[in-house]
Amino acid sequence: MSANLVDRYVFTALRRVPEQQRADIDRELRASIEDAVDARVEAGEEREAAVETTLLELGDPDRLADSYADRPNYLIGPELYPVWRRSLMMLLTVVLPIVVIVVAVVQVLAEDAGFGEVIGSAIGTIINVGAHMAFWVTLGFWIIERTGAGKDDINRPWTPKDLPRYEPGALTRVQFAANLVWPAVLILALVLQQFTFTEVPLLDPANWNFWWPVLIGLIVLKGLWVFWVYRLGTWTRQVAVVNAIHGVVIGGVILYLLAADKFFNPAFPGFNGVEVDLEGWISVAVMITTGLSIAYEIFDVARKAEQARKGLGVKVPGTGNTYTAS
Amino acid sequence: MTTDATLASHLQELRRGTVVVASLTVLRTPGYGYSLLETLSESGFEVEANTLYPLLRRLESQGLLTSSWNTDEARPRKFYTTTAQGNAIADALRTEWARLDEAITDLSTTPVKE
Numbered sequence: 001m002s003a004n005l006v007d008r009y010v011f012t013a014l015r016r017v018p019e020q021q022r023a024d025i026d027r028e029l030r031a032s033i034e035d036a037v038d039a040r041v042e043a044g045e046e047r048e049a050a051v052e053t054t055l056l057e058l059g060d061p062d063r064l065a066d067s068y069a070d071r072p073n074y075l076i077g078p079e080l081y082p083v084w085r086r087s088l089m090m091l092l093t094v095v096l097p098i099v100v101i102v103v104a105v106v107q108v109l110a111e112d113a114g115f116g117e118v119i120g121s122a123i124g125t126i127i128n129v130g131a132h133m134a135f136w137v138t139l140g141f142w143i144i145e146r147t148g149a150g151k152d153d154i155n156r157p158w159t160p161k162d163l164p165r166y167e168p169g170a171l172t173r174v175q176f177a178a179n180l181v182w183p184a185v186l187i188l189a190l191v192l193q194q195f196t197f198t199e200v201p202l203l204d205p206a207n208w209n210f211w212w213p214v215l216i217g218l219i220v221l222k223g224l225w226v227f228w229v230y231r232l233g234t235w236t237r238q239v240a241v242v243n244a245i246h247g248v249v250i251g252g253v254i255l256y257l258l259a260a261d262k263f264f265n266p267a268f269p270g271f272n273g274v275e276v277d278l279e280g281w282i283s284v285a286v287m288i289t290t291g292l293s294i295a296y297e298i299f300d301v302a303r304k305a306e307q308a309r310k311g312l313g314v315k316v317p318g319t320g321n322t323y324t325a326s
Numbered sequence: 327m328t329t330d331a332t333l334a335s336h337l338q339e340l341r342r343g344t345v346v347v348a349s350l351t352v353l354r355t356p357g358y359g360y361s362l363l364e365t366l367s368e369s370g371f372e373v374e375a376n377t378l379y380p381l382l383r384r385l386e387s388q389g390l391l392t393s394s395w396n397t398d399e400a401r402p403r404k405f406y407t408t409t410a411q412g413n414a415i416a417d418a419l420r421t422e423w424a425r426l427d428e429a430i431t432d433l434s435t436t437p438v439k440e
Contacts, residue, residue, distance in 0.1 A: 025383075027395075028359065028404045032379060035360035035401075059376050067380035 006033055009055050016065035025068055033058070076141050083154055084141045091133045094174055098181055100125050105185075109193050109202055176230045183223040187216050204257075204265045211257060218250045240305035244298045251294040258283045258290075345373050345381065347423065350390060350408050350416035358396075358403040382406055390415055 010029055014022050033054055040050035058064060066073050076084050103125050104118050111117075144151055164172060171179065190212060194201045203212070225246060229239055257263040263286070264271065264279050271279045316323050348371050352362060359379050366373050385391045390412030396405050408416065 021383075024404075027402060029379070031401055031403050032359045032375065035358075035403075036363075036375070039360075039364075057375060059374075064376050064380070067376065068383065070380070070384060 005051055005055065006030065009033075009058070009061055013061035013065045013068070016062060017068050021068070072145070075138070076145050079155060080141055080145055080151070084137065087141075088134060088137050090174065091137060092130060094178055096126065096130055096133065098178070098185070099129050102185055105189055109189065109198065171226075171230045171233075176226065179226040180223055183219045183226075186219050190216065198268070200268050201265050202268050204262055207257070207262065211253065211262070215250070215253060218246070218253065221246060222250070235301065235305040235308045237305055237309065240298075240302045243301045247294045247298045251290060254290050255287055258287045341372070343419075344423075345371060345378065346385070347416055347419045349378070349382065349385065350412050351420075353391060353406050353408045354413065356405040356407045358405050362406070385412070 010026060010033075013029065014026055017025055033051075036054045036057075037047070037050045040053065041047055045053070063073070100122050104122055107118055107121060143149075144154065190203070193203060194205065194208070225239075225242060229235065232239065254263070261279070261283070263283060266279070268279075311324070315321075345366070348366055348369070349362060352365050357365070359375075359382060362382070363373065363375055363378055366378070382391065382393075386393055386406065390409060391406045392409055393404050393406045396403050
């Protein structure tokens with residue numbers, strides 16, 4: 001019975017020890033256990049009880065095996081943990097929302113999905129894509145942790161330059177990226193809706209002669225403007241003025257097209273066969289949203305420029321602190 | 327955390343590493359796992375078997391110990407001996423230990439500056 005217990009213990013520990021060390025550890029571990037048991041028996045213990053206490057002191061065989069194999073008993077160590085956390089936070093707070101928005105836009109355009117459907121699939125996307133992000137990032141870091149490959153590349157030493165910039169107006173790298181992704185998504189959606197989302201394109205194909213290329217050009221200009229602001233590192237009056245002009249122009253184009261019934265494709269099947277003038281109502285809704293969001297954007301940039309000019313501080317999110325550049 | 331638990335965790339922190347010095351020192355005369363465990367606990371080093379046995383193999387793979395199987399007796403045992411390199415390292419560690427001891431003593435006897 002007691003020999004049995006030792007066998008079970010040793011075999012369990014050896015399962016997780018590298019092959020080439022097994023025979024040696026087997027012999028040594030048995031000898032050590034028997035030495036300890038003998039010492040206990042000599043001190044007057046029952047043999048069976050002595051075996052049990054000895055094994056109890058050696059503890060969990062899996063843990064012992066980890067120790068023999070010199071394996072870390074953690075998933076991601078303290079060296080990589082901050083990088084892992086930062087990467088995952090970036091994915092979940094920046095990339096995930098973008099994916100959710102893109103999926104929602106595609107659904108509305110392609111499948112003519114209703115409000116409930118869009119919300120439902122947004123929740124599904126958050127859970128599904130979020131789980132994938134968490135899993136693959138963690139797996140990647142785990143592999144780096146175990147193999148050490150590329151560890152120095154992603155874990156480069158921190159310098160004060162890495163501190164986030166709180167200067168009024170300066171775009172952080174993440175904001176910059178998000179601001180570039182948005183125009184790209186818009187252009188992509190505009191082009192793709194012509195070909196793939198629906199059999200009959202949602203937007204008026206006649207505009208490809210002139211208005212859609214103009215709109216794409218204007219969106220590209222917005223991207224260049226973002227790049228300009230990022231390089232400049234601060235909001236200035238010029239930035240605000242250019243933004244306002246751009247907003248008025250792009251807003252004017254969209255509003256004109258909507259008002260003149262040239263925006264949506266009149267042949268789009270979703271609009272027909274309904275009693276109400278669906279196209280007209282949607283046009284009004286899009287006009288209001290476009291107008292409001294462009295007006296807000298112009299105001300927001302102007303406010304930031306004004307703040308930067310006066311040297312007012314900015315609120316650092318989540319801390320209640322106000323940072324003032326001096 | 328209670329005071330006891332705090333003390334225990336600090337003590338553990340302080341003792342970490344002493345087992346290496348002690349083992350390298352004791353094994354200047356060859357010894358096997360269980361005998362070393364006994365010697366260490368008699369000399370007042372609190373060390374668990376499941377820490378010591380893997381540690382011995384690690385020190386061997388670092389070249390600080392060598393080992394050989396002794397099959398003369400009924401029970402074959404793996405004997406470990408400190409190598410020249412192991413001795414040198416143990417010397418360096420002991421010197422550091424002495425330096426730290428001296429430094430701590432200095433700190434605790436120097437009157438507090440106004």
